[in-house]
Amino acid sequence: MATIKDLSLRCGVSVSTVSKALNGYQDISEATRELIIRAASEIGYFPDANARALKMKKTYNIGVLFSTLSNHGLRNEYFAHILASFKERAAKRGYDITFIEHNIGNRKMTYLEHCRYRNFDGVFIACAEFGDPEVLELVNSDYPVVTIDHAFNEAISVLSDNVEGMRQLTQHIIDQGHRKIAYIHGTKSSVTHNRLVSFNNIMKENGITIPEEYFKEGIYRSAESAEELAVRLLELPEPPTCIIAPDDYAALGVMNTARRMGLKIPDDISVAGYDGISVSQALEPKLTTIKQDTDKIGAEAAKQLINLIESPMTTSLDNIYLKVQLVKGGSVRNLNTI
Amino acid sequence: MATIKDLSLRCGVSVSTVSKALNGYQDISEATRELIIRAASEIGYFPDANARALKMKKTYNIGVLFSTLSNHGLRNEYFAHILASFKERAAKRGYDITFIEHNIGNRKMTYLEHCRYRNFDGVFIACAEFGDPEVLELVNSDYPVVTIDHAFNEAISVLSDNVEGMRQLTQHIIDQGHRKIAYIHGTKSSVTHNRLVSFNNIMKENGITIPEEYFKEGIYRSAESAEELAVRLLELPEPPTCIIAPDDYAALGVMNTARRMGLKIPDDISVAGYDGISVSQALEPKLTTIKQDTDKIGAEAAKQLINLIESPMTTSLDNIYLKVQLVKGGSVRNLNTI
DNA sequence: CTGAAAGCGCTTACAG
């Protein structure tokens, strides 16, 4: 690798001058600047990121926390897509991304220690156990932090609008003439809570009462869990006409169960999902679901984080709610036209 | 952040001594070492990765090339899973991973330039356009390189054994009594080539001749492409009894098409996929497919790359072929028992 | 307009 010293020798100027020319300082003559810039591109010079970081206390590197819990992390389409768009947007703004790890080699580090070790400029918490003390330590540190789907006072959170999403989905199902609507929700979390509240509010608004046994707690992204719960719902004396699953994978489980019990979708039982993953639209019938705009979520998170890094004084720590989109598939039957 | 100087002041020794004690040099008295180690953990000292990298020419950071082409990159379950296990294994060995980008901010860099800028210790090419001059430049550089599913002379390649996978899948289908087997293969690549060759060889071994019109070139991971081609196959005067899709997503498209045409799976038409993605086993019937062991591929790639980085003289540039596993789902009918 | 010097946090031959 060519260094700034090679350039200074080649151009017959000092390293100070080279550095200033390359960094756009004004007190360099036009001729010298041109000479240096040309030489730099001729020998393919690039500054050494580590040396620069050491001096400038700025790495242009963002730490991304992406713990691989069960059914989470990179193996989850929702988060993987968010990461993809985050990475693309960050690159455009000149930032690289590096994963934050818990233990790195023999050194046991906390997440925060890892960040300090690498001198990240900011932190993106894409998916994590939000109650984990190490995560809290990170959030409460002086690092600029952006999270997904979980609000903290000390960080910017980008959230898919779960209240609105659930509202649209539920209202659509009601509009199709359904009254007996069961809801398999995910394990408790703020996301789950907001969806449940929204579901209940829409029911109330429409004057519908949902019996206790129509609510089941399942596991996000677990087809097995949904299958088991679907059986219990469908074997009720008065089974629902529509089942809302916690997500599209779970919805797939519900559909399989129904078919195994000899029921046709949507003729005998309607099913709805949540997330809008690609496979949900490759099914027959296409799944009625709420599409979360993962491209937008990732890009927005990157934008907010970099703003927070570069202009902390003018970037407020607000939550950003992103629109969702109702996808009307063929899995919810219209009962009005019967 | 506490520095080595803080430690030296606190312990009343020189920075040299601190550094040596922390790095396990032998010429330090036991007492001094203990004093320093204790102080270090008390104030939560961690060396600065950038400073260290500058001096040692070693960053403990691996560059990962993961271009987001259509249907590729993080949005592809196959690659996302490989990355997940790569990242886990690399962390265990003490390496972080950072994505290699094409353009970083305003600076247009080639992949290689980005690697030099960040001083990566090695490069993992997970998915990329292998004919791209920039990729070739990277492979031919002096960086240790590991690739997936594509062999280069100058790098280690970890490959899923496509010949063996296609052999098992095809033989299984033949064993079920099928003779009229259509194959929608992906666009041309070495992977596609090897599968095609293997398919043809098994046919020959079994004395089966496949008519030209049973071969169609589709697009990997495109349900639409597969749907269109499946129609053409199923409308042939003499349609196949089984269709092999290039991958599981495409297989889903084939299944939908068949159902839309009023055919039952597997009673009227058999379908097989390739990859073994999670959703393929959440379908009814479960898809008969070849499962690629993404956990193994990612972990093996990390292991090989780190060996190459740390022991270049004893790590040979061989290709590593990983076993695949036939998943007998319910989507291929047994014609022998009719 | 240019350059010598100090310094970012670390490692490591070398001297004592």
Next chain:
DNA sequence: CTGAAAGCGCTTACAG
């Protein structure tokens, strides 16, 4: 067994 010194590649007050 310990420490002073040089140096990794860069930036930036400061002097001229």
